Structure formats: structure tokens, C-alpha cells
Amino acid sequence: MELAGVATVAGFVLGTLCAVGLRSGGGMARLCSIYVEAIRNTPLLVQIFLVYFGLASLGLRLSAFVVAVLALTINVAAYTAEIMRAGLDSIPPGQIEAGECLGLSRVQLYWHVLLLPAMERVYPALASQFVLLMLASSVCSQISAEEMTAVANHVQSETFRPFEAFIVLAGLYIVLSVLMRAVFWLLGLALFPRRRRLGTAL
Amino acid sequence: MTDKDPVVELRDVHKSFGALKVLDGVSLTVARGEVAVIIGRSGSGKSTALRCIDRLEVIDDGEIVVCGHRLTDAKLNLRALRQDVGIVFQSYNLFPHLTVAQNITLAPVSVKRVSRAEALETAQAVLRQVGLQDKADAYPEQLSGGQQQRAAIARSLAMKPKVMLFDEVTSALDPELTAEVLRVMEDLAASGMTMVVVTHEMSFARRIADQLVFMHGGRVRETGPGDILLDPQTPELRQFMSHELHAATR
Ligand SMILES: Nc1ncnc2c1ncn2[C@@H]1O[C@H](COP(=O)(O)OP(=O)(O)OP(=O)(O)O)[C@@H](O)[C@H]1O
Numbered sequence: 001m002e003l004a005g006v007a008t009v010a011g012f013v014l015g016t017l018c019a020v021g022l023r024s025g026g027g028m029a030r031l032c033s034i035y036v037e038a039i040r041n042t043p044l045l046v047q048i049f050l051v052y053f054g055l056a057s058l059g060l061r062l063s064a065f066v067v068a069v070l071a072l073t074i075n076v077a078a079y080t081a082e083i084m085r086a087g088l089d090s091i092p093p094g095q096i097e098a099g100e101c102l103g104l105s106r107v108q109l110y111w112h113v114l115l116l117p118a119m120e121r122v123y124p125a126l127a128s129q130f131v132l133l134m135l136a137s138s139v140c141s142q143i144s145a146e147e148m149t150a151v152a153n154h155v156q157s158e159t160f161r162p163f164e165a166f167i168v169l170a171g172l173y174i175v176l177s178v179l180m181r182a183v184f185w186l187l188g189l190a191l192f193p194r195r196r197r198l199g200t201a202l
Numbered sequence: 203m204t205d206k207d208p209v210v211e212l213r214d215v216h217k218s219f220g221a222l223k224v225l226d227g228v229s230l231t232v233a234r235g236e237v238a239v240i241i242g243r244s245g246s247g248k249s250t251a252l253r254c255i256d257r258l259e260v261i262d263d264g265e266i267v268v269c270g271h272r273l274t275d276a277k278l279n280l281r282a283l284r285q286d287v288g289i290v291f292q293s294y295n296l297f298p299h300l301t302v303a304q305n306i307t308l309a310p311v312s313v314k315r316v317s318r319a320e321a322l323e324t325a326q327a328v329l330r331q332v333g334l335q336d337k338a339d340a341y342p343e344q345l346s347g348g349q350q351q352r353a354a355i356a357r358s359l360a361m362k363p364k365v366m367l368f369d370e371v372t373s374a375l376d377p378e379l380t381a382e383v384l385r386v387m388e389d390l391a392a393s394g395m396t397m398v399v400v401t402h403e404m405s406f407a408r409r410i411a412d413q414l415v416f417m418h419g420g421r422v423r424e425t426g427p428g429d430i431l432l433d434p435q436t437p438e439l440r441q442f443m444s445h446e447l448h449a450a451t452r
């Protein structure tokens with residue numbers, strides 16, 4: 001749970017920075033695009049093992065939780081980068097020009113002019129991606145991170161009633177998904193006051 | 203600075219897009235407090251000339267000096283230039299997620315670092331100037347085209363620019379809304395603002411221009427006071443004027 005939460009926030013920040021990098025042209029853009037393609041074309045489980053064993057071989061001994069957060073963040077950031085880039089690309093160039101003509105710096109332009117409208121345009125895609133991330137966090141049981149699937153596994157090996165244990169688990173995930181969507185809906189209302197005021201749907 | 207000091211000066215400016223020569227040796231001087239109006243057929247390079255003044259396009263050859271900034275200078279401080287120059291486009295380009303007041307205060311607060319209270323005060327003043335004092339809390343999409351364009355003018359004015367550039371700011375508006383925007387521009391000209399205006403509104407051009415510039419094929423073909431429209435010296439301007447007259451009476 002916190003696993004998915006932390007990874008969502010960190011992944012969004014990292015992914016958005018990466019989206020800006022993708023649009024910047026030059027070496028930075030190439031680097032970002034290699035990262036995004038590498039992540040989007042390999043399975044999450046493999047990425048988790050890579051981070052897990054990679055850090056271990058560097059002599060870093062981190063808790064399974066930290067490793068899981070890292071791996072999930074690296075994963076979701078790549079998808080977020082693609083989504084946010086599409087959002088940023090959909091902003092009319094006249095908006096950027098208007099900002100530049102007012103003397104805004106690059107950073108101010110992204111922060112005040114581009115970020116929110118871009119997010120608004122791809123908000124449903126972003127929300128889905130983060131729900132997917134939450135569901136995918138179940139595979140972190142593979143590196144014995146204490147999360148719901150691991151617990152269910154534990155329960156079924158104690159009670160020898162795997163079907164019931166996993167049915168309960170599935171129910172829990174559904175509840176969590178619905179909750180998460182509700183949270184994103186509320187967050188959307190807070191982030192996009194214009195939508196709230198004009199009553200347009202997201 | 204005396205009144206005769208040029209605020210905008212273009213000397214033999216050349217600009218091409220690929221093989222297409224768009225500006226072919228344009229020279230133009232706009233003194234402080236002066237209103238220069240650029241007219242000409244579609245494609246004659248009016249917008250490009252204006253965009254070069256705010257360094258939205260980089261020129262190939264020649265020289266441009268705006269408010270003391272030499273635009274061809276390698277050490278040009280672009281953001282300082284942009285603070286001295288206000289520009290308004292045909293598409294208003296208001297930021298849709300911000301209210302009118304937020305649109306107006308954004309740059310003064312984040313670029314000029316004035317306090318929020320002071321920026322709000324300025325916003326109210328410029329909104330009064332364009333007749334939108336009761337629209338501060340509206341979002342752009344709640345406004346008519348004419349109101350949006352006036353809000354965009356207000357947003358530029360809030361930066362207290364030394365020169366304002368207008369690129370066909372009424373072309374997307376119907377006659378009634380056009381009139382309200384033109385009135386704002388006339389007030390602004392009367393208040394002593396230095397302006398460079400590209401427009402297709404001929405009677406407005408004649409009224410407001412201290413200097414009228416007729417561009418043709420990337421060159422300044424004819425220039426003089428507004429009244430040159432009544433008595434064109436070149437066949438190109440004569441033809442352009444008769445065309446505009448036909449368009450107006452149609
Ligand atoms: N960024 C660009 N890339 C390529 N060609 C361009 C670009 N901007 C303008 N042009 C071309 O340059 C020529 C002059 O354009 P410009 O916009 O300056 O004309 P204009 O006088 O403003 O015309 P209008 O009255 O239609 O606005 C046109 O042929 C146009 O297609």
C-alpha cells in the first residue's frame with residue numbers, strides 16, 4: 001500500500017522531469033528515451049530482480065521495501081514520462097510563445113503555464129497508470145517485500161485454503177482500486193479548479 | 203532619452219525561411235510615443251517583421267535595436283528584452299487554467315518579483331484601462347473573443363512595457379467586438395504608448411498611424427503619414443487599397 005503510494009508520487013515527479021527531458025532535444029532527450037524504451041520493453045518482475053540483485057552486488061544492503069519502492073518508481077516513471085510528454089505536446093505552441101514573450105524562464109514556463117494543463121489533458125491516463133502500478137506491486141512479494149500478496153501467500157500456506165485466501169485478496173484489490181480512483185477524482189477537483197467551476201467533466 | 207530617440211530600429215533586415223525570402227531589406231524607425239502601422243497583402247512579411255522585433259524569429263542579416271537591446275548581440279539578454287516589449291497576437295493565448303487576474307499577475311510576480319498585492323493592484327488598473335474590471339475572476343473561456351483579446355492586452359500592459367506590438371489582434375473578431383478592441387488600442391496610443399501595429403482595418407490604420415508602412419514582397423514599398431492611403435504613390439499600394447475597398451463594401 002505505502003509501497004504503491006510512495007512509488008506513485010516519486011514516479012510522477014521523476015516521469016514528469018523525464019518528459020521535459022524528452023522534449024528538450026539533444027543528448028538529454030536521447031538518454032531519457034533510452035530509459036523509457038528500456039523500461040517499457042522489459043517485464044516488471046525482471047526489473048525488480050535487477051534492482052534487487054544489482055544493489056546487492058554493489059554491496060548495498062537495503063530493506064526489501066526500499067528496493068521495491070525503487071523498482072516500482074523506476075518502472076512507473078517511464079510510463080508517466082510517455083503520458084506526460086503526450087500531454088505537454090498537446091499544448092498549443094502559442095501558449096509557450098505567450099509565456100516566453102512575458103519574460104518567463106524555461107522553468108517558470110513549465111511550472112506555471114504547461115504543467116497543469118498538460119496534466120489535465122492526460123489525467124485519466126495517468127490515474128489508470130497509477131492504479132495499474134498499485135496492482136502490479138503484488139509481484140513485489142517475489143522479493144519478500146511485506147505487501148498484501150505476500151501476506152495472502154503466507155496465510156494460505158498456514159491454513160491450506162489458497163482459494164479463499166486469494167479470493168479475499170482479489171476483493172481487497174478491487175476495494176483498493178475503487179478507493180484509489182476516488183482519491184484521484186478528488187485530487188482532480190482540487191488541482192483543476194476551472195473544471196470544478198465550469199462543471200466540465202474530466 | 204529624448205522624444206526623438208528611436209525605441210525600435212530595423213536596419214536593412216533580411217530573413218528567409220528556407221528558400222523563401224520573407225524580409226528583403228526592411229528598414230523602419232519608430233520613435234518614442236509614436237504609432238507605426240504596418241499594412242500589406244497576406245504573405246508580405248508583416249508578422250515576420252513584428253516577430254523579429256521581439257526576437258521570436260532570428261534574422262539572417264541586418265540589425266535591429268529595440269529599447270537599447272541590440273538583437274544581433276551574442277550577449278543579448280532575451281528576458282530583459284521581453285520585459286520591455288509587449289506583444290499581442292491574433293489568437294489571444296491566454297492561459298486557460300488561470301483566471302484573468304492570475305493571467306495578468308503571473309509575469310509581474312514571477313519575472314519582475316513584485317509583491318502579489320502590488321501585482322493585483324496593477325492588474326486592477328490595467329483591467330480598468332481595457333474595460334474589464336468586473337472580469338478579474340473569470341476564466342478565459344467564460345469571456346467573449348473581444349473580452350479575451352482585451353484581457354491579453356491587459357496582461358501585456360501589466361509588465362509596463364516600453365513598446366507594444368500588435369499582430370492583427372482583431373482578425374478573429376466580428377465587427378462589434380473589433381470596435382471595442384480598437385477603442386482600447388486608440389486609448390493606449392493616446393496615452394503615449396509606443397506601438398507597432400499590424401492590421402487589416404484600413405480606417406483604423408489611417409486614424410491611429412503616426413507612420414504608415416506599406417509592405418510588399420518583403421520590402422517597405424511606401425511609408426509616410428496615415429494620409430498616404432488617400433493618395434497612394436505606388437501602383438502596388440493603389441492596387442492594395444482598391445482591393446481593400448472592394449473587400450470592405452462586399
Ligand atoms: N515559421 C515559418 N516557416 C516557414 N515559412 C514561414 C514561417 N512563417 C512565415 N512563413 C512564410 O513567410 C511568408 C510571410 O509570412 P508573414 O506571416 O510574415 O506574412 P503576413 O504579411 O503577416 O501575412 P498575413 O497577412 O497573412 O498574416 C509567408 O509566405 C509565410 O508562409
Ligand SMILES: [Mg+2]
Nearest residue numbers: 248249250370
Ligand atoms: Mg500575419
